[in-house]
Amino acid sequence: MAYLVFEEFKELSNRDIDESNFNKLLPKASAVIDNVTSHFYQRVNIEKDNIWRVNKFKQALCTQIEYFHVLGATTFEEINNAPQTFQAGRTSVSNASRYNPSGANESKPLISEDVYIYLEGTGLLFSGVMSW
Template structure:
């Protein structure tokens, strides 16, 4: 079952995306969120989870869809393949970084920063080791 419906996405008032593009991006966004949450909802049922965590997760999925839509790419390589600089005749344009003045060694992450904002405090970002009881 998909993590998010098109009507839910529209109700969150994220950037406008048509339904065909939404369905395409939903698959990739879901994969990213599964990775970030250590496949929590592959092992648990989203719709029966507590409303607080369920709603935050759905907003994170919507946020990831918006991120992919704005960047026009869904892979790490696609997101980061823009040139640092280019020249046309005597004109040169450089895409300097806010972190590194030369623009080198910086890349955009596959997961939107806002995803972590939505998931903080839900327990879905936990990366420790669980203890099994007998």
């Protein structure tokens, strides 16, 4: 069962993403959010959980879909495949890092940093041991 339907996405998102792209991005975005939340809604019925937490979860999912859409990629390798430098004739372009003195690029994460804005304070980021 999908966590989100396109109509909900349109209500929660400010991005203009069509239904076809939404359907392509939803499975991977859901997998990423499941991973961050330790698969909470694989064990807990989302329809019976606290509505506030469910809404925050769905907003985080929307943010992840938007992130993939903006980057045009859904895998770590695709997101980080930009070349460090390239040359065209005598012109050389370098994508130096702002943070690394050696100039090596830092990697972009697979998960949008904005996801944490929605998930903090919900308990979904808890990473301790639980017995079910």
